Amino acid sequence: MRLHRGTSEAVVQSLKLIFEENRYADKVIEKVLKQNSRWGARDRRFIAETTYDIVRWYRWFRELGQVKGNDFWRLLGVWCILSGVDLPAWDEFKGLSADAVLSAEKKNVYSRKVRESVPDWLDELGEAELGAEKWQTELSALNELAPVVLRTNTLKISKAELQARLAEDGIGTTSLAEFPDALVLEERQNIFGSPAFKEGMFEVQDAGSQAISPFLRVAHGMRVIDACAGAGGKTLHLAALMKNKGRIVAMDTEQWKLDELQKRARRAGVSNMEAKVIESGKTIKRLANSADRLLLDVPCSGLGVLKRNPDAKWKLSLDFITKIRELQQHILHDYCEMLKPGGLLLYSTCSILPSENENQIRGFLAEKPGFELVEERHLFPSQGFDGFYMALISRKS
Numbered sequence: 001m002r003l004h005r006g007t008s009e010a011v012v013q014s015l016k017l018i019f020e021e022n023r024y025a026d027k028v029i030e031k032v033l034k035q036n037s038r039w040g041a042r043d044r045r046f047i048a049e050t051t052y053d054i055v056r057w058y059r060w061f062r063e064l065g066q067v068k069g070n071d072f073w074r075l076l077g078v079w080c081i082l083s084g085v086d087l088p089a090w091d092e093f094k095g096l097s098a099d100a101v102l103s104a105e106k107k108n109v110y111s112r113k114v115r116e117s118v119p120d121w122l123d124e125l126g127e128a129e130l131g132a133e134k135w136q137t138e139l140s141a142l143n144e145l146a147p148v149v150l151r152t153n154t155l156k157i158s159k160a161e162l163q164a165r166l167a168e169d170g171i172g173t174t175s176l177a178e179f180p181d182a183l184v185l186e187e188r189q190n191i192f193g194s195p196a197f198k199e200g201m202f203e204v205q206d207a208g209s210q211a212i213s214p215f216l217r218v219a220h221g222m223r224v225i226d227a228c229a230g231a232g233g234k235t236l237h238l239a240a241l242m243k244n245k246g247r248i249v250a251m252d253t254e255q256w257k258l259d260e261l262q263k264r265a266r267r268a269g270v271s272n273m274e275a276k277v278i279e280s281g282k283t284i285k286r287l288a289n290s291a292d293r294l295l296l297d298v299p300c301s302g303l304g305v306l307k308r309n310p311d312a313k314w315k316l317s318l319d320f321i322t323k324i325r326e327l328q329q330h331i332l333h334d335y336c337e338m339l340k341p342g343g344l345l346l347y348s349t350c351s352i353l354p355s356e357n358e359n360q361i362r363g364f365l366a367e368k369p370g371f372e373l374v375e376e377r378h379l380f381p382s383q384g385f386d387g388f389y390m391a392l393i394s395r396k397s
Contacts, residue, residue, distance in 0.1 A: 001084075005090075010035070014032050014047065015072040016072060017031075028051075054075050059114055059119075062075070077096045082105065112139070119314070126138070126139065129355060142307050148204065149183070149207045150191070152201070153202055155269050156199070173185055184207075200268045207386075208386040209350070211379060212388065214237075215375075220246055224247070225287065230252055231260045232260070235261060236261075236270055244272045246272055247272055249273075249274055253278045254277075258276075291340060293343060294336070294344070296347045296348070297346075299328070299331075300328065300351040303350075340395065344392055345393045346392050347393065348391075350387065365393075370396050371395055372393065372396065374392040
């Protein structure tokens with residue numbers, strides 16, 4: 001493989017936007033790839049995957065290359081050396097020795113936080129909450145490349161039919177037996193331009209995320225509230241499980257997220273959903289005792305999805321996690337009143353920290369004697385997909 005100037009500059013530009021302007025990596029890549037219409041699929045893949053690789057291993061690469069300040073060219077050079085790519089004789093790479101980098105990589109003198117490329121505070125928090133052995137296992141898994149998983153939209157097509165349809169379009173997939181609607185792409189590619197996506201035959205949704213909506217035990221004809229709907233991946237899954245029968249109220253504090261959800265719902269053929277913005281506590285109170293099922297997919301640290309959002313570990317802080325725990329408690333304590341007696345509430349996060357998961361549920365149940373735990377489930381990144389927590393809670397009649 002040979003390094004090209006234009007695509008290398010695009011990687012460096014992306015890194016500057018992510019680390020110096022604090023932009024989200026996925027949005028940065030999307031923007032940068034639009035700059036040059038002449039880039040082919042291979043160029044685009046190089047820019048995206050190299051940028052994500054350097055973001056993921058930022059601290060480790062800095063150590064190996066003795067990188068000073070934000071020298072993103074030198075970081076790219078370290079990536080090249082470790083990936084077996086010959087360094088061109090460019091001024092930006094002067095003073096960078098492949099032998100020195102490879103020699104440093106072989107030394108067994110690095111702490112876990114450097115070798116696994118995480119901030120000090122996050123390494124300390126992970127070990128404190130999960131224990132050293134479990135944290136090491138999950139941390140290693142979080143540094144793996146996330147698979148691209150599709151969720152079959154069963155309102156329009158079966159999984160077997162979708163797999164055959166994609167194969168006709170040259171998109172190979174593997175079926176996951178343990179996730180009824182999931183297909184994993186055999187090769188990373190942009191599938192948003194495929195006819196099947198445009199026709200609403202599937203959504204991109206991690207297998208772990210696909211486990212959440214079925215955990216709520218919905219049935220046809222129920223009134224279901226998804227109170228933290230966001231852009232609505234789980235809302236759409238609920239609609240498919242209910243076969244468009246009954247009613248789903250998708251709620252969020254941000255109108256633009258609900259606008260995006262409504263676009264996705266139209267493409268997916270969802271007809272049993274209404275969107276409602278949460279303007280104040282009064283919005284919640286008006287819906288008291290109205291839901292047969294209530295999904296609280298609460299805001300969280302996102303530590304379970306670092307393999308697909310590696311830039312988050314450099315943007316998060318301990319202060320943010322403290323505040324997000326308080327918000328989780330507020331949502332649980334206030335929003336639970338929308339559930340009818342005899343109904344089921346599902347609390348879920350994409351975090352692996354007990355302080356955001358089972359500890360929150362224990363505290364809630366201690367203060368709310370009218371609710372009881374039915375079942376809980378942990379999905380860890382070491383199991384192959386993203387990390388999630390689910391707790392199913394009933395409201396006593």
